[in-house]
Amino acid sequence: MDDKPLDCLVIGGGPAGLTAAIYLARFHLDIMVVDGGKSRAATIPCTHNHAGFPDGITGKDLIQRMKAQAQRYGAKIADGFVSRLHQDEEAGPFEAEWGSGKWLARSVLLATGVTNRRPPMDEALHDDALARGLIRYCPICDGYEVTDKKIGVIGSGGRGVAESLFLRGYTADITLIAPDKAMKVSAADRVALDQAGIKTVDGPAEAVAIAHDSITVDTAEGHFTFDSVYPALGSDVHCQLAEMVGARLGDDGCAGVDAHMRTSVEGVYAAGDLVIGLDQISNAMGQGGIAATTIRNDLAKDRPLLR
Ligand SMILES: Cc1cc2nc3c(=O)[nH]c(=O)nc-3n(C[C@H](O)[C@H](O)[C@H](O)COP(=O)(O)OP(=O)(O)OC[C@H]3O[C@@H](n4cnc5c(N)ncnc54)[C@H](O)[C@@H]3O)c2cc1C
Structure with missing residues (x-):
């Protein structure tokens, strides 16, 4: 010292x-x-x-x-x-x-x-997806880059809803996926999601595969493929x-x-x-x-x- x-x-x-x-x-x-x-x-x-x-x-x-x-x-x-x-x-x-x-x-x-809290997925796969913009954490920073793309948001409750609605300013194709169980949102949030045309899917969710320009998430309702996924997990x-x-x-x-x-x-x-x-x-x-x-x-x- x-x-x-x-x-x-x-x-x-x-x-x-x-x-x-x-x-x-x-x-x-x-x-x-x-x-x-x-x-x-x-x-x-x-x-x-x-x-x-x-x-x-x-x-x-x-x-x-x-x-x-x-x-x-x-x-x-x-x-x-x-x-x-x-x-x-x-x-x-x-x-x-x-x-x-x-x-x-x-x-x-x-x-x-x-x-950032990460979604459940293999760590190496996560880092590769992050480097390629398939996983993103900051819509304020890079929402512009997903303009008119197909986007998944992993999150539930107010946080997931808020992030989905924010991203709705960039693209009409948004799916909100519950991270661990059935989707839970308040009645008011449900109305807001419906009015914005945001789809919801029950979890558990796990990102299981990435390709050159897409990422696949396994959910309780089957596989979904997106251009990018935003974890909204706090x-x-x-x-x-x-x-x-x-x-x-x-x-x-x-x-x-x-x-x-x-x-x-x-x-x-x-x-x-x-x-x-x-x-x-x-x-x-x-x-x-x-x-x-x-x-x-x-x-x-x-x-x-x-x-
Ligand atoms: C994927 C991603 C994309 C982003 N894109 C953008 C963008 O395009 N534009 C933008 O404006 N922002 C972006 N952000 C947000 C931006 O990175 C952060 O707001 C910024 O890095 C915050 O800076 P900071 O110095 O507060 O913290 P950090 O950059 O996180 O630095 C904190 C440092 O403190 C160190 N540390 C913590 N605890 C200790 C300890 N006990 N002892 C020693 N060191 C410690 C950490 O190791 C780290 O190096 C992005 C974030 C992510 C995750």
């Missing part, structure tokens, strides 16, 4: 954490990013709604460019999964543990993201470190922050998918920039930052 605390430890190297790292390093602060290597952005085959890339960019390429940009200004980036975060005494430095190491930091930015928020350090969470499990990305614990900030379920790169980057600027200004209140 280095005895001199970092100015900021950024936990998570996705768009939120790396944007913050670029800003923080350019503020001449001593910072480190530690990243578990599972950015959702890195799974994007090609994003077409990220401004500035009219021909799209792969998520891996985007992350790589951001890492290089942060490193160019002196940010240290380590691979690792932070398993413990705590503050010894009020106003003391934070201590983070990962792998065999421990680091002290005056401030911490949590940019740990979320994980996500798990990576809020464990926020909880560990005592930061307040919202009802949705996301980290509660003020308008400047401060959590309820002084010196701990949060940004990106961890904070809001909009799940967009632009939002993650914007919050990363706000958080970094707040961190810089809060650190300067404690000790003027003079060159």
Whole structure:
């Protein structure tokens, strides 16, 4: 462990954490990013709604460019999964543990993201389908790409209905499939589905095969083949470190922050998918920039930052 605390430890190297790292390093602060290597952005085959890339960019390429940009200004980036975060005494430095190491930091930015719940299917098949756009997780991001295509949505209850209705703005051919049992929707949702011409199918559902440009789902009502399938099963928020350090969470499990990305614990900030379920790169980057600027200004209140 280095005895001199970092100015900021950024936990998570996705768009939120790396944007913050670029800003923080350019503020001449001593910072480190530690990243578990599972950015959702890195799974994007090609994003077409990220401004500035009219021909799209792969998520891996985007992350790589951001890492290089942060490193160019002196940010240290380590691979690792932070398993413990705590503050010894009020106003003391934070201590983070990962792998065999421990680091002290005056401030911490949590940019740990979320994980989408996957539909039951073979893992290799899932990853192949994701890479080919046969499985998709973000209609806001890529609904445009399925315009007028045949789409399956795996989900039930309000979430499945909402995702199907959202996608109805792109295509008329939508089938909502219950993930595990008979389809259950409220009477009002049933009317909305019927009015929109969305078909429903009982589960259990399992994606069983993919071809060059289609994916087949086995259901309680037989096999259905689609151009793409959207699982609408929710996500798990990576809020464990926020909880560990005592930061307040919202009802949705996301980290509660003020308008400047401060959590309820002084010196701990949060940004990106961890904070809001909009799940967009632009939002993650914007919050990363706000958080970094707040961190810089809060650190300067404690000790003027003079060159
Ligand atoms: C298939 C798919 C397609 C998408 N397409 C688009 C698109 O076209 N346009 C768009 O705007 N958005 C898209 N998104 C959403 C976008 O990827 C996310 O909104 C964005 O990645 C959020 O950034 P983040 O930095 O908050 O989290 P992430 O990118 O998920 O990064 C979080 C990082 O934190 C790390 N981490 C978590 N816990 C720890 C820990 N304890 N210690 C160390 N590291 C940790 C993780 O390993 C991960 O690397 C898509 C998402 C998916 C899944």
